[in-house]
Amino acid sequence: MTPTTIKEVFIETINIPLDAPFTIATGVKYEMENVLIIVRLENGIEGYGEAAPLEPVNGENQATALATLNSCKNFLIGKDAAEFRQISKHLKSVYGVQVTARSAIEMALIDAFTKSLNTPLxxxxxxxxxxxxxxxxxxxxxxxxxxxxxxxxxxxxxxxxxxxxxxxxxxxxxxxxxxxxxxxxxxxxxxxxxxxxxxxxxxxxxxxxxxxxxxxxxxxxxxxxxxxxxxxxxxxxxxxxxxxxxxxxxxxxxxxxxxxxxxxxxxxxxxxxxxxxxxxxxxxxxxxxxxxxxxxxxxxxxxxxxxxxxxxxxxxxxxxxxxxxxxxxxxxxxxxxxxxxxxxxxxxxxxxxxxxx
Incomplete structure (x- = not known):
């Protein structure tokens, strides 16, 4: 076990009304409906990742991102954040279409790893x-x-x-x-x-x-x-x-x-x-x-x-x-x-x- 081994994973929703509707040619969004994932390493450092689905663009919503992230918790615990590329490759093979959830995991892993290196991303x-x-x-x-x-x-x-x-x-x-x-x-x-x-x-x-x-x-x-x-x-x-x-x-x-x-x-x-x-x-x-x-x-x-x-x-x-x-x-x-x-x-x-x- 290394200091950058993932010890705990936490998942929360982010729901914030937008001041004005976000309107594009394929849809309208009235609220930020995202998901936060936090990975805590053996060294105590936490990394943060955000899934921001936009259904008209990527076919995902908060519920699908939340379900995917929750299903990944046990897989992530015990993995080394330094191996983010290998983890990313595996997750893509299983959750190919759930890209915002995968992006959130990558973000959290790389955030935690670069913090462990004491280096800005x-x-x-x-x-x-x-x-x-x-x-x-x-x-x-x-x-x-x-x-x-x-x-x-x-x-x-x-x-x-x-x-x-x-x-x-x-x-x-x-x-x-x-x-x-x-x-x-x-x-x-x-x-x-x-x-x-x-x-x-x-x-x-x-x-x-x-x-x-x-x-x-x-x-x-x-x-x-x-x-x-x-x-x-x-x-x-x-x-x-x-x-x-x-x-x-x-x-x-x-x-x-x-x-x-x-x-x-x-x-x-x-x-x-x-x-x-x-x-x-x-x-x-x-x-x-x-x-x-x-x-x-x-x-x-x-x-x-x-x-x-x-x-x-x-x-x-x-x-x-x-x-x-x-x-x-x-x-x-x-x-x-x-x-x-x-x-x-x-x-x-x-x-x-x-x-x-």
């Missing part, structure tokens, strides 16, 4: 950067609300704004125009969450061009399994196309590279887990594709882990890690310091650096 991953700047997402709201929100966000210092599209083409264009009016100096990013057909996606970009709007990127314009459709969009625009829901695994990333249907890949820990995310990043870089990192509806814990990954690996052109909770609402403290719109990491705090309130 981003240093463990390579320490490429110690600061990253995020955009902020404006959901599918009315044009007037989008304009007001864009003005507020620009005043807070955000340089890049992202908005969800894909439900109604005319309303999407009106929202983009309103955001441009409210924050004329901000860069704009689009995320359709699979909401368009290939032809409508191209038409949408053409209409934006008529209004002198050229987005920084267009994320997942078509269905995740329609790689030919995504390539059609890519071939008919100079706007960079990002694969999001199309890439959950490294095998998916290889398919996207082979299809030549995207310019970049959006990595999310709740789609892939940490170990798989490292493999996806390596595949994208080997194919000279850009990298983006995004999130679902995580607390400070899940977001903090994603910040560590992006800063540790470096080279992420697009950062989409805006918080969904105000600090007073968040059940955690610590982690990367966030002064809008910049995350800063410390060399003094090991692991992810997040603790329960």
């Amino acid at each position: 981003y240093t463990f991953l390579g320490k490429a950067e110690n600061q990253i700047e995020t955009d902020y997402t404006i959901d599918i709201v009315s044009a007037e609300t989008a304009r007001i929100n864009a003005t507020k966000l620009a005043r807070k210092g955000y340089n890049t704004l992202k908005t969800k599209v894909g439900k109604n083409l005319v309303e999407d264009i009106d929202r983009l125009l309103a955001i441009k009016e409210g924050a004329p100096n901000c860069r704009l990013m689009l995320d359709a969450n699979q909401g368009y057909s290939p032809a409508d996606a191209v038409h949408f970009l053409e209409e934006l061009e008529k209004n002198n709007i050229r987005p920084e990127l267009f994320e997942q314009p078509v269905r995740k399994d329609d790689l030919r459709g995504m390539k059609f969009v890519k071939d008919h625009t100079s706007v960079p196309i990002a694969a999001d829901e199309s890439v959950f695994t490294s095998a998916d990333a290889i398919k996207v590279v082979q299809a030549g249907c995207a310019d970049l890949i959006n990595i999310k820990l709740m789609k892939s887990g940490i170990v798989e995310a490292l493999d996806i990043a390596a595949i994208a870089r080997s194919a000279n594709m850009e990298l983006m990192i995004g999130c679902m509806i995580e607390s400070r814990l899940g977001l903090g882990c994603a910040v560590h990954l992006a800063a540790g690996l470096g080279g992420f052109r697009f950062i989409d890690l805006d918080p969904h909770l105000e600090p007073a609402q968040d059940p955690f403290i610590g982690g990367p310091e966030f002064t809008e719109p910049v995350y800063s990491l410390s060399d003094e705090i090991p692991g992810i650096g997040v603790a329960k309130k």
Whole structure:
């Protein structure tokens, strides 16, 4: 038995109402409904992991994540957190579709292990950067609300704004125009969450061009399994196309590279887990594709882990890690310091650096 052997496992739910509904083309979320796993090692150190399921994206919900994590408790006890890759491989073979639960376990193991090394997670991953700047997402709201929100966000210092599209083409264009009016100096990013057909996606970009709007990127314009459709969009625009829901695994990333249907890949820990995310990043870089990192509806814990990954690996052109909770609402403290719109990491705090309130 080593000091990093897992001695105890604790599982809790996280339920926090959102100030405003989180609306994307494929669904609406009114509450953060996540699951926390805590692993306690023989050396007394605890590691924290968060599962943040979003049913329209990954097909999971709090109940499925909770059931999976509870079923893994006995398996984890007695395992060595240092062997997180081997543990991850085994869990993937058994719980292939329960990725948010597996991601939470990986997060907890790596948090505990790097704490045992007295090393920040981003240093463990390579320490490429110690600061990253995020955009902020404006959901599918009315044009007037989008304009007001864009003005507020620009005043807070955000340089890049992202908005969800894909439900109604005319309303999407009106929202983009309103955001441009409210924050004329901000860069704009689009995320359709699979909401368009290939032809409508191209038409949408053409209409934006008529209004002198050229987005920084267009994320997942078509269905995740329609790689030919995504390539059609890519071939008919100079706007960079990002694969999001199309890439959950490294095998998916290889398919996207082979299809030549995207310019970049959006990595999310709740789609892939940490170990798989490292493999996806390596595949994208080997194919000279850009990298983006995004999130679902995580607390400070899940977001903090994603910040560590992006800063540790470096080279992420697009950062989409805006918080969904105000600090007073968040059940955690610590982690990367966030002064809008910049995350800063410390060399003094090991692991992810997040603790329960």
